[in-house]
Amino acid sequence: MVLGFRASRATVFEPGVEDHRILHFATHAIVDNERPELTGIALSLFDEHGEARDGFLRLHDVYNMKLPVDLVVLSGCSSALGKAVSGEGLISLVRGFMYAGTRRVVASLWRVDDEATSELMTRFYRGMWTEGLTPSAALRVAQLDLMAQKRWRHPFYWAAFVLSGDWDSE
Secondary structure, X not given: OOOHHHOOHHHHOOOOHHHOOEEEEOOOEXXXXXXXXXXXXXXXXXXXXXXXXXXXXXXXXXXXXXXXXXXXXXXOOXXXXXXXXXXXXXXXXXXXXXXXXXXXXXXXXXXXOHHHHHHHHHHHHHXXXXXXXXXXXXXXXXXXXXXXXXXXXXXXXXXXXXXXXXXXXX
């Protein structure tokens, strides 16, 4: 797990990142439909000494990575969105990670609530790690669990996240 100042753009490019099974980005996704090349993920913008650094993982960075991991989770707002380009499809972070070799990506279709997302992700990982569910089944169970609770009943809280890629295998 990488937190705080270590959650940086540089860390994403360190050798061995591709050896992980799951990469989880709990941060802001920025989607620019006018200029998709500006789409990316915001990571730590400062080092531990307060010095500014480039902390933005751009879409072209993702496309140029070799990332054959089982799952990338983008638990930030609107992380599944992108620009629809005729003849190309959706230019997005999801597509970038799939192009980089990731088997599946969980991402959101709209702005998400931080607390609800934390609850959803906790249940999602519990489903995979404790109950042995596939990512698609774990996401479904997590969403149903939130939907069953009065506080999180509205689809805004649980329906934003979708899984793209390989649905059925572990």
